[in-house]
Amino acid sequence: MSDQISSIIDSHCHIVFSNFEDDREKVADRWRAAGVTALLHACVEPSEIPAIKSIADQFEEMRYSVGVHPLDVHHWKPETKSVLEKAALDDRRVVAIGELGLDLFKAKNLSDQLSILLPQLNLAFELNLPVIVHCRDAAKEMLEVFSKLSRDGCCPRGVMHCWSGNAKQMRAFLDLGFYISFSGNVTFKNAIDIHECATEVPSTRFLVETDSPFLSPVPHRGKRNEPSFVKHVVEKISELRGESFSEIAEKSTQNARELFALP
Numbered sequence: 001m002s003d004q005i006s007s008i009i010d011s012h013c014h015i016v017f018s019n020f021e022d023d024r025e026k027v028a029d030r031w032r033a034a035g036v037t038a039l040l041h042a043c044v045e046p047s048e049i050p051a052i053k054s055i056a057d058q059f060e061e062m063r064y065s066v067g068v069h070p071l072d073v074h075h076w077k078p079e080t081k082s083v084l085e086k087a088a089l090d091d092r093r094v095v096a097i098g099e100l101g102l103d104l105f106k107a108k109n110l111s112d113q114l115s116i117l118l119p120q121l122n123l124a125f126e127l128n129l130p131v132i133v134h135c136r137d138a139a140k141e142m143l144e145v146f147s148k149l150s151r152d153g154c155c156p157r158g159v160m161h162c163w164s165g166n167a168k169q170m171r172a173f174l175d176l177g178f179y180i181s182f183s184g185n186v187t188f189k190n191a192i193d194i195h196e197c198a199t200e201v202p203s204t205r206f207l208v209e210t211d212s213p214f215l216s217p218v219p220h221r222g223k224r225n226e227p228s229f230v231k232h233v234v235e236k237i238s239e240l241r242g243e244s245f246s247e248i249a250e251k252s253t254q255n256a257r258e259l260f261a262l263p
């Protein structure tokens with residue numbers, strides 16, 4: 001790898017989705033050209049796992065997680081915890097459990113969401129794997145869950161993916177040991193709280209991601225997002241923190257490698 005291009009890790013993407021079906025190879029050419037040297041593919045429910053696995057076979061820089069998203073509670077079955085456990089133990093490229101969490105923006109079924117969240121957090125702790133946390137309009141509830149686990153000595157490590165909270169909430173998750181991952185929404189002009197968080201977050205505790213195909217950063221807003229666009233997230237954070245592009249790329253890469261077993 002040349003020293004000219006900074007190495008960047010896209011710590012959260014979903015290129016298994018059908019809108020990448022026709023051009024995944026070209027998408028990979030572009031992320032390689034942009035300096036993306038490793039990617040973490042997130043999983044929203046177990047039936048995706050074989051397809052994600054074959055994407056990891058195709059692209060050697062790909063690692064993945066296994067888990068059930070809070071908006072996919074209907075995919076949770078009595079055997080799901082053991083399905084996830086087996087998938088995680090079967091393949092060394094599974095580096096996290098998730099994405100899991102709470103979403104009270106699009107749904108109000110908090111107790112259902114909690115009922116699939118807790119077994120996944122236990123599994124992650126048992127397997128000593130970090131978690132990828134989706135948390136939307138639910139910081140208070142999520143903090144309650146983690147605080148209790150932390151008091152009981154069984155809270156997994158992890159990342160708050162696609163961070164969209166405020167600085168006060170961020171500090172609470174940092175205090176519990178979580179990393180903060182910034183996505184395309186940090187590039188949005190009016191995202192004042194997220195800008196504040198990206199400025200304040202300790203240099204050892206942030207990651208970058210695209211959440212492809214969602215949330216395209218400026219200047220691609222409204223279009224399909226793809227891993228190469230993670231460079232715009234790095235660019236924006238470097239502008240906010242007054243640090244160089246390569247410093248932000250390097251720090252976020254180091255942090256992602258520290259949290260997940262990534263190449």
Ligand SMILES: [Zn+2]
Binds near residue numbers: 012014042099211
């Ligand atoms: Zn996601």
